[in-house]
Amino acid sequence: GAVVSQHPSWVICKSGTSVKIECRSLDFQATTMFWYRQFPKQSLMLMATSNEGSKATYEQGVEKDKFLINHASLTLSTLTVTSAHPEDSSFYICSARDGNSRAYEQYFGPGTRLTVT
Amino acid sequence: AQSVAQPEDQVNVAEGNPLTVKCTYSVSGNPYLFWYVQYPNRGLQFLLKYITGDNLVKGSYGFEAEFNKSQTSFHLKKPSALVSDSALYFCAVRGADNFNKFYFGSGTKLNVKP
Numbered sequence: 001g002a003v004v005s006q007h008p009s010w011v012i013c014k015s016g017t018s019v020k021i022e023c024r025s026l027d028f029q030a031t032t033m034f035w036y037r038q039f040p041k042q043s044l045m046l047m048a049t050s051n052e053g054s055k056a057t058y059e060q061g062v063e064k065d066k067f068l069i070n071h072a073s074l075t076l077s078t079l080t081v082t083s084a085h086p087e088d089s090s091f092y093i094c095s096a097r098d099g100n101s102r103a104y105e106q107y108f109g110p111g112t113r114l115t116v117t
Numbered sequence: 118a119q120s121v122a123q124p125e126d127q128v129n130v131a132e133g134n135p136l137t138v139k140c141t142y143s144v145s146g147n148p149y150l151f152w153y154v155q156y157p158n159r160g161l162q163f164l165l166k167y168i169t170g171d172n173l174v175k176g177s178y179g180f181e182a183e184f185n186k187s188q189t190s191f192h193l194k195k196p197s198a199l200v201s202d203s204a205l206y207f208c209a210v211r212g213a214d215n216f217n218k219f220y221f222g223s224g225t226k227l228n229v230k231p
Contacts, residue, residue, distance in 0.1 A: 104211055110159050
């Protein structure tokens, strides 16, 4: 149980275009999902916390107009990178919190490799 | 404030030998601690967690971790390393002010040589 999927697993796009990444919890309901960014050989950087049915909470320094997050249902959150630039190239990982777990543990998706040319 | 430190960027161990990946934490209140493993170009896989109870926690793939409150440590261990254990390991602590927030260490690359 507790499986999180992401789609696509990798994407290449041209500078100036927008890219949408989906994160789904497959066998549990996730009232809260998280979006992380990971640079090569570095730790995960939390970008935003996504709550179903409400606006996402962004971490300091993350542009909310550039990284649009929508959490439309209890099993789906999307991250849209708008007007992508090469510096947005990174590995994006989502996670979902199992609302029934008192430890608030998070289950992670396999990640999406974004390359902006 | 809460934080996690993984003092070693890399740990090298021979297959069959025991391994330890170190983690120390700082958080107010009772710590909720986690270990995750990441293989290249993959997301994080949950290994184990400490919430309360026994200081020695057993997890997936033969890994275990020892919680030491006085030393504020949560070191990951395995009695006999496998080449397939080679990966990046992250320690994390749940935020005390925001339960939704996890604070990750910088990661430790484990290399197990045959």
